[in-house]
Amino acid sequence: MHPFEYARATDADQAVATVSADPDAMFLAGGTTQLDLMKDGVLHPDRLVDITRLPLGGITHTDSAVQVGALTTMEELAADPVMGERLPFVREALLLGASTQLRNMATIGGNLLQRARCRYFRDPTVAACNKRNPGSGCAAIAGIQRMHAILGTSDHCIALHASDVAVPLTALDAIVHTQGMDGSRSIPMTQFYLPPGDTPHIENVLRHGELITAIDIPLLDAGIRSHYIKVRDRASYEFALTSAAVALVIEDGVVQEARVALGGVGTIPWRAWDAEDVLRGNPAGADLFRVAAEAALEGARPLPGTAFKVELAKRTLVRTLETVAGAPS
Template identity: 55%
Template sequence: MREFDYERAADAAHAVATVHADPDAVFLGAGTNLVDHLKLGITAPGRLVDVSRLPFDEVTERPDGTVRVGAAVRNADLAAHPLIRARYPMLSAALLAGASPQLRNLATTGGNLLQRTRCVYFQDPTVPCNKREPGSGCSAIGGFDREHAVLGASPECIATHPSDMAVAMAALGATVRVLGADGEREIPVVDLHRLPGTAPERDTVLHHGDLITAVDLPALGWATRSTYRKVRDRASYAFALVSVAAALDLDDGVVRDARIAFGGVAHKPWRAFAAEDALRGAAATEENFGAAADAELAAARPQRQNAFKIPLARAVLVATLRDLAGQEAR
């Protein structure tokens, strides 16, 4: 086991300055992902800067109607919070679909956003992986690819992003608040995560030393008509093969607006902009829901073993929208 230094951050500015100045340092929050990687031998930082006790553990309603979620808010607490359950049911449902009760009691909002892929090749240091060792190759291509991406992949990486919570936040249009060496800035959740391109080792647009301090949820009144649906190999403690977070704004059977994101299909939470555009102004019918799904999935490119994800994603989206519209299956 490789030794490392540990220190507890006195405040956020100290934490950022410490990690920014040391290329071998990383933040430690709840550690549910980092500790796994330490055990597996796929990461070996020289210094852990503990930010778990910084004062970012509250959910607060802002004067403009937005809701701010501190980066240290536990997943279980966020799922159960009255504001989240009432205004953003898709987010509460997504959180409850993730991991296990024990992990939800420990995992945090900021850490959940920064989860790394659960690709079996990434987690095995004995095989090539461009995400773990750039330039070594992607063992998933031509290998076991059943759980991998059908949208936005590249010849360098076909891994998927594992978070359920991030899918709901992408659909809602949430904004991440980040403290870096040059001060604070805001990043839309849809822009936080990267597609792999030629640099799959970079999961996000964050710089070394950037610290997520909070996530702002928009004042989206019609997000009360929203939900999260997850298809997986077993009923609990499993990552999504396909998931959908969706919200509908309806007026007399016509879709005024929609927010949709897929999970389990891409290197990042996949905001379904094409499907949303197809739905606006359309009647809330199963036919139109299917057409919207087809518009989004037209760019899908499956691997050898995961072509099933395309019709599955279509079926899950149509069923989710149909339920939100209050229709019965035909």
């Protein structure tokens, strides 16, 4: 591992100032992915600023939203009763996203910022990785592609965004609050992540040294059904081949409101706007759900190793829609 200086931040202003002033500095929270990447030689910061003692944890409830401190662990949020009552698909995504041990270490802010699960990005002996070495190429395009993206890809990168909980949060229009040298910002999840384009190394809109402080999660109205389905190669601790987060309002058999996002298929958590448009105002049923799934995957760019994901993602979404539309348990 590359040698680094360790510092513990005493307040958020100090943490932001320290990292902002040093291009080779990084924040450290749960570290569940970050430390692995450092050990593998993918990340090599000269300084780590530990933010775990900052008052950025905790869960606050209002009538319309849940505000989650960035240092709240995945397990703490999953255990919050409101998640089960009003946001079940967020809770399901949290529980399916990692083992119990990891959920007790990983923070919500860190989960949103986890790096790509591309095997080529995570292997520093592979020279061609635009995400790690801008301008070097993309080994995945001609390599093993099974765990890669089919939506939002470019000729420069097909790496998948692996977060589970980011999928329902994107469907909900959650807001990410940050603090930087220029003050605070509130960024919609739908604008937080950046597709690779020709700059795959720039994954989100955060500036260097800008710190996530909290996430606002809008509450679904009581009685609105939601569900998260994750399809994976094995039942425990595996990343999604495809996933879907769905919330529906159905009245008299007609879909009045729909929120749909996909995981396991996009370079960013993928909001399926076209599927939502198809669903709204139409009678709920298998035919409608299949048309919505077709719309959600319109524009997919599969490669030979990811071609199976197109149909799998459609079936995952149809199954999730059918589950949500079913009779209340």
